[in-house]
Amino acid sequence: MASQDDSDPRLARIASSIRVIPDFPKPGIMFQDITTLLLKPKVFRDTIDMFVERYKDKEISVVAGVEARGFIFGPPIALAIGAKFVPMRKPNKLPGKVISEEYSLEYGTDRMEMHVGAVEPGERALIIDDLIATGGTLCAAMKLLENVGAEVYECACVIELPELNGRKRLGDRPLFVLVEAV
Amino acid sequence: MAACKEKDAKLEAIASSIRVVPNFPKPGIMFQDITTLLLNPKAFRNVVELFVDRYIDKGISVVAGVEARGFIFGAPIALAIGAKFIPLRKPRKLPGEVISEKYDLEYGTDCLEMHIGAVQPEDRALVVDDLIATGGTLCAAINLLERAGVEVVECACVIKLPEPKGRERLKGKLLHILVESH
Numbered sequence: 001m002a003s004q005d006d007s008d009p010r011l012a013r014i015a016s017s018i019r020v021i022p023d024f025p026k027p028g029i030m031f032q033d034i035t036t037l038l039l040k041p042k043v044f045r046d047t048i049d050m051f052v053e054r055y056k057d058k059e060i061s062v063v064a065g066v067e068a069r070g071f072i073f074g075p076p077i078a079l080a081i082g083a084k085f086v087p088m089r090k091p092n093k094l095p096g097k098v099i100s101e102e103y104s105l106e107y108g109t110d111r112m113e114m115h116v117g118a119v120e121p122g123e124r125a126l127i128i129d130d131l132i133a134t135g136g137t138l139c140a141a142m143k144l145l146e147n148v149g150a151e152v153y154e155c156a157c158v159i160e161l162p163e164l165n166g167r168k169r170l171g172d173r174p175l176f177v178l179v180e181a182v
Numbered sequence: 183m184a185a186c187k188e189k190d191a192k193l194e195a196i197a198s199s200i201r202v203v204p205n206f207p208k209p210g211i212m213f214q215d216i217t218t219l220l221l222n223p224k225a226f227r228n229v230v231e232l233f234v235d236r237y238i239d240k241g242i243s244v245v246a247g248v249e250a251r252g253f254i255f256g257a258p259i260a261l262a263i264g265a266k267f268i269p270l271r272k273p274r275k276l277p278g279e280v281i282s283e284k285y286d287l288e289y290g291t292d293c294l295e296m297h298i299g300a301v302q303p304e305d306r307a308l309v310v311d312d313l314i315a316t317g318g319t320l321c322a323a324i325n326l327l328e329r330a331g332v333e334v335v336e337c338a339c340v341i342k343l344p345e346p347k348g349r350e351r352l353k354g355k356l357l358h359i360l361v362e363s364h
Contacts, residue, residue: 019278025274035268040266045261076258083223084222095217096203
């Protein structure tokens, strides 16, 4: 696990709190497990603080968190910067009127949904998930927000898997991550 | 007296920010939608603060959030009181070794899982979810924690459905609810 910026001591602790589980959910995949980070209150606090420090004066009015691990990191950030929290969910979970965006998986497709009316045109949004792999999920979230006229300021994740080229899939949209899985 | 009035005003604002969506997920069900509360940063902050005020001096070392909406409220509470955050998840989501607890649905059963080693017998836990209906999910959560030797101090939910009336405890554990739906 490599840190983006070796000079911040918090990053080393964040990186070393993440547990790697081999062969989950299937053989060959090294799963980056953030639940062990959540068991260390100071490290969880540091993780949130690093995002809040970056975004607090950027006039962000929406934090969109991708189900389900984005629901752990997104709300504390939203609360700290005074933004709305908007859950981006799997199909049929959100009860009101939704808009949806299909995205491709390794095999097949999935769909992400957002409530109609949650975000107004012109709002500045941050998208949060625990990890970026291929970038498919984040792309879908970006499209949903851009389709309602929001400006996606940045995508932010705790972990990046650089070999999967997610950054490229996001195109010119900014991506900020705390640690890279090597 | 002023503090009581202030708290009542907060609770009223919280209650009125919850949207009721009829006939979701099926005909006859009045779904209590907390996503509209999350769009109101002040109301969301007040929910978290009301829970934090109650639990900050109770020696709680673990906040267990029930997937997925329990993550949204549980994580900020855990951060504020300096407790570990434990996601309790649907089957096959948690990557490490887990213990599982089955519970009844209206038709059929479901399962809740917790990572082995996330909690220790000396931990004192709070269980958080957005809403309590039949209590099946929360019971499963309590069972998981107790099987790991943990003392469950209380269950905390934003909303309680009107039936069963006057319920104050679940499996002998105190229930703390902010608002009751109509």
